[in-house]
Amino acid sequence: MRAAAPWFVAGLIVLTALWAAPVAIPVSFHAGVPVGYGHASPPIATPPKTIRVNMTDAPAFAPSRIAVDSGANITFQLANLGAYPHTFTMARQSGAVLSPSWTPTQLDHYFAVNGSFVNVSVAPGRLSNVSWSVPVTAVPLSFEFVSVVPYQFQSGMSGLVTVTPTIGGNATVSDNTTDALSFVPNAIELNTSGLHFPVNVTISVQNLGALVHTWTLVPQPGVNITPQNFSNYFAVHPALANVQVPSSGQGTGNFLVAQSGVYEFICEEPGHFQSGMFGFLYVNVPVPPTVTVSTAIVSAWILAVAFGLIGIGVVLAAIVGFTGRFPKPPENEDGHY
Numbered sequence: 338m339r340a341a342a343p344w345f346v347a348g349l350i351v352l353t354a355l356w357a358a359p360v361a362i363p364v365s366f367h368a369g370v371p372v373g374y375g376h377a378s379p380p381i382a383t384p385p386k387t388i389r390v391n392m393t394d395a396p397a398f399a400p401s402r403i404a405v406d407s408g409a410n411i412t413f414q415l416a417n418l419g420a421y422p423h424t425f426t427m428a429r430q431s432g433a434v435l436s437p438s439w440t441p442t443q444l445d446h447y448f449a450v451n452g453s454f455v456n457v458s459v460a461p462g463r464l465s466n467v468s469w470s471v472p473v474t475a476v477p478l479s480f481e482f483v484s485v486v487p488y489q490f491q492s493g494m495s496g497l498v499t500v501t502p503t504i505g506g507n508a509t510v511s512d513n514t515t516d517a518l519s520f521v522p523n524a525i526e527l528n529t530s531g532l533h534f535p536v537n538v539t540i541s542v543q544n545l546g547a548l549v550h551t552w553t554l555v556p557q558p559g560v561n562i563t564p565q566n567f568s569n570y571f572a573v574h575p576a577l578a579n580v581q582v583p584s585s586g587q588g589t590g591n592f593l594v595a596q597s598g599v600y601e602f603i604c605e606e607p608g609h610f611q612s613g614m615f616g617f618l619y620v621n622v623p624v625p626p627t628v629t630v631s632t633a634i635v636s637a638w639i640l641a642v643a644f645g646l647i648g649i650g651v652v653l654a655a656i657v658g659f660t661g662r663f664p665k666p667p668e669n670e671d672g673h674y
């Protein structure tokens with residue numbers, strides 16, 4: 338047993354080393370390059386707007402076409418210039434087309450089921466003010482308005498409010514390029530919470546080196562392009578931003594971002610993307626706090642330690658083999674094991 342002990346110890350060390358070597362210990366640490374942060378601000382509020390709409394016995398609204406901006410606060414000033422009552426009744430459903438062939442009952446039924454944004458009855462010769470908060474939208478909307486007094490809509494008393502999307506806010510993002518063919522930072526976080534899309538983003542890119550670069554942003558979130566396919570990709574999906582970064586200078590650009598997500602940006606100068614010149618713009622997506630790097634480096638480190646342990650084991654085994662034994666184990670006080 339005593340003779341086998343050193344080989345047992347050496348074997349244990351080797352087994353430990355072999356166990357450690359292939360284990361990919363997940364090691365993560367903060368990216369060497371700090372994360373950049375964009376800054377967002379709301380748009381300048383549009384002042385409340387008063388829109389006068391005349392109601393006549395034609396019967397008709399004048400004007401019958403009204404254009405408003407997304408999110409605006411509107412006061413309709415409804416003037417009944419006729420001898421009959423009229424209503425200003427606006428549908429809640431964008432794009433809904435009300436049919437003049439409907440009976441008054443069917444028209445009432447439509448509004449009873451679908452609701453209305455505005456529904457005001459104005460007596461002959463009277464003026465009525467009603468306020469309306471235009472929905473916030475990133476796409477155009479349209480709402481039909483009619484008079485629900487029987488047979489007025491059926492006789493043509495209708496109109497249309499169109500809503501134009503507006504920019505929900507502004508943001509600035511900055512980045513740097515280096516002659517090491519890298520973006521610093523290569524991860525930029527932009528938080529636009531509280532704003533609606535689209536958000537107008539101004540990007541400025543400072544060149545910290547002499548080589549010219551581009552800061553070229555993919556238009557679709559969640560898309561990863563490669564050095565091999567990016568030319569074809571941009572041919573089909575025009576870049577959202579393509580900032581030319583002059584030597585030792587600054588390039589600026591502007592783009593509208595329409596939705597949250599992770600957008601990749603690259604340098605289009607030949608070979609730069611391939612050399613690692615790319616990064617990501619995180620719109621309302623937190624930048625992962627840690628970046629997991631290749632475990633190859635970690636494995637190499639563990640291998641070095643493992644081989645060190647093997648070395649110690651071999652030396653220990655050699656010593657034991659040479660001297661024939663381990664140091665004598667300490668004896669108990671009473672001399673027994």
Ligand SMILES: [Cu+2]
Pocket residue numbers: 518549550551604605606609610614
């Ligand atoms: Cu470049």
